[in-house]
Amino acid sequence: MWAKFLLYLALIDAVLLGSGLLIAHYSASMDLIPGHLLALVTTSLNAIAAFYFAKAGIHATMNVFMLKVMGGMGLRMLVMLAIVFLIIFLTELPQFQFIISLFIAYICKSVLEIIFILKIKDNPQLLRND
DSSP states (O other), X not given: OXXXXXXXXXXXXXXXXXXXXXXXXXXXXXXXXXXXXXXXXXXXXXXXXXXXXXXXXXXXXXXXXXXXXXXXXXXXXXXXXXXXXXXXXXXOSOHHHHHHHHHHHHHHHHHHHHHHHHHHHHOGGGGTTO
């Protein structure tokens, strides 16, 4: 299940990277690419952490599972907020394009997280091979 999650995550990153490259190519501004790459890396690490927290609480009671998932979500949101502020204030990246890339990547990967969390919660045996 872990390998399948990483495969889907890589596919989402490839599609988003390709669309970002197309937009940068047609807008004739390759200055957009570093911000787009940072957004993809940041959201990918966030999605991996989400899967880890869900996997850590899968064999616990529903209350403990929800605590791990929701607590992990709160922690991940704080870390993402800190990283975004650091990127915005310490780099010369185009801020609007970075935020848009981050938002789109975050939404796409959040959908992937939800799908996989529901799969492993409904069928915990899927994690036995991991």
